[in-house]
Amino acid sequence: MGINQKNRLMIIGALTVLLGVSIYENGLNVLWIALVAIISSLVVELLATHLRKETYDFTAYFITPLVIALIVPYNILDHVWMVSLGVMFGLFFAKALFGGQDKNVFNAEALGLIFIIMSFPTYLLNQKSGNVVGDLFIYTSLGLAVVLMALKAISVYTVISFLVTLFGFYFVSSLSNGANPNPMDILLTTNMVFIGLFMGSEHSTGSKTNIGKLMYGITLGFLMWLINTKSSNREFAGIYAVILVNAISPLIDQFVSAYIIKPTIKEVIE
Template identity: 25%
Template sequence: MALKDKLHDLKVKYTGTKMSPVFNAFHTFLYAPNETTHSGSHIRGADDLKRTMNTVIMALVPCLIFGMFNAGYQHHVATGEITTFTEGFLRPEFWNWDNLVVGLWKVLPLVIVSYAVGLAVEMFFAAKNGHEVEEGYLVTGMLVPLIVPIDIPLWMLSVAVIFGVVLGKEVFGGTGMNILNPALLIRAFLFFAYPTWMSGDKVWVHGAVERTNEIAAGSTADVISGETILGSLAQNSTAMMDSSSDVWNAFYGFIPGSVGETSTLLIILGALFLIFSKIGSWRIMLSAALGALVMGFIFNLITDAGFIAQSSKFYTLMSLEFWQHLLIGGFAFGAIYMATDPVTASQTNKGKWIYGFLIGFISILIRVFNPAYPEGVMLAILLMNVMAPTIDHYVVQGNVKKRLKRLKAKTA
């Protein structure tokens, strides 16, 4: 008997029992179901939820693979095992087995833990409430490992995933009902609960924390520095962003950072894929970029006019060329994959422009003025998630008013 039949028999056997959603979930995951999604507040077309989710995951795969190579690359650069540096995207010291092995060893556990814990919570609630397991966690589970530092302890990730899925999604009624993006909620939880593992200059490169502890215990090895570009800029140092090759590295993604968010190039490719498959909203992506550029440009104008002293702690970040803000930190990743989440974003077209623009604008604002929270994009998106229904409300009301006026002009 083929595996498929066996699974089908198992499914039939458990139909109607408490555990049936669990078996159904596996069955649906492995084989195409003969019915598509027909409910959920974010379903606004004939699209199947499963197709939407799978498309986003496909767009994320390049970032994941790049993240694995980068994890190894950053580790080997920091330990001094890579000493020759070449130019271009396809550089041999980056794309090799040594890097991939370290990356697989560190990144795969993050992916597995994220999926296992998240789906276990979803299945628990599905079995308890007697509904089917929804596909919502498929994308969240892939996003989470990409936006955490490489060395985050797995138990912390599990705690955060449980928190995010239960309080971010299940209390509101499951997939499609959540107010906040669950993946960002998970990251925000980690950020506020375990700040020593989520920020600073030691967590972004594999082995840096370990090495620090060894040195504290009396080892004579060199310190591994894992500072991100944003971190060093917030310290008023331009050392990591002063030559054109630094800028290209930031664009290609050969820089320390969260696992999957460093490569702006691959994120743009993913964005094009999402736009052409009509899954992600180009309005949000474009307006978020615009918002960030405008805010960056305003800061540039202020520093050019000389309103801010060079000794000010904001000077370096404010004087950073406005377009370079798009390349560093998690801004690109957040704007493309998180801000466009169809559940928590604005739904109206005009609302999407406002929503995206404010995300970009506020991200750079937080990034520059609050060095304690270098990753402004996370907080900006969460804030705008909360605002999105209000924006939609006023857009719709504005439309209603306009039409009433037109009707009056017609009948008068």
């Protein structure tokens, strides 16, 4: 088993714990939504792997459905086919078309959620950020993120720079205007922290150097703050920010390699 597979297994384990927390707080609806999302993911992933004649890698099939199941509101169960459609859309257009796991340019969860938001806004907007809010869920998420960083399953550079930037901007804005939300409000009542920890830290769509990861995390935190404070659709600011920072991730790496980390003589010759 390769290092990427081990990292994905640890992330799946963390998301499974968070699924249990969400079920405890919100009821069995979350479980049924997660099962539908997982089955939908398996259909797309297994079919795509078979058509590409690649080796089946079951560590790659569960992160996207678990993340989407946690973010969508639990009262969407009556229209759970929307979740299935979003999972399949995100996996097909963000992942399968680019060659599969670790070859995707955009985060599959973010693309699938944007598809659902744009297609069925009534069922997702103004629903109190789904199932990823509240003291128990957020503090468990942060604790698991610390473990994942210690085990090097997710980048400490991306996560820390993201959190410092996000909370830094909200701290300054709350000081300048008491009506603005403070960092604790953002921490406990929005989905942005969960999105940054478990979507913004995706290896395949993020920067590849440590300096690039710092810049990536800073950009992600800034974009979340900007969209959340300036957009009328602030509930899913984190989703839009992830897609945007995915798009500029290659530019960040190119800037780092061109102006900060100079190539060696051997690399120039090659």
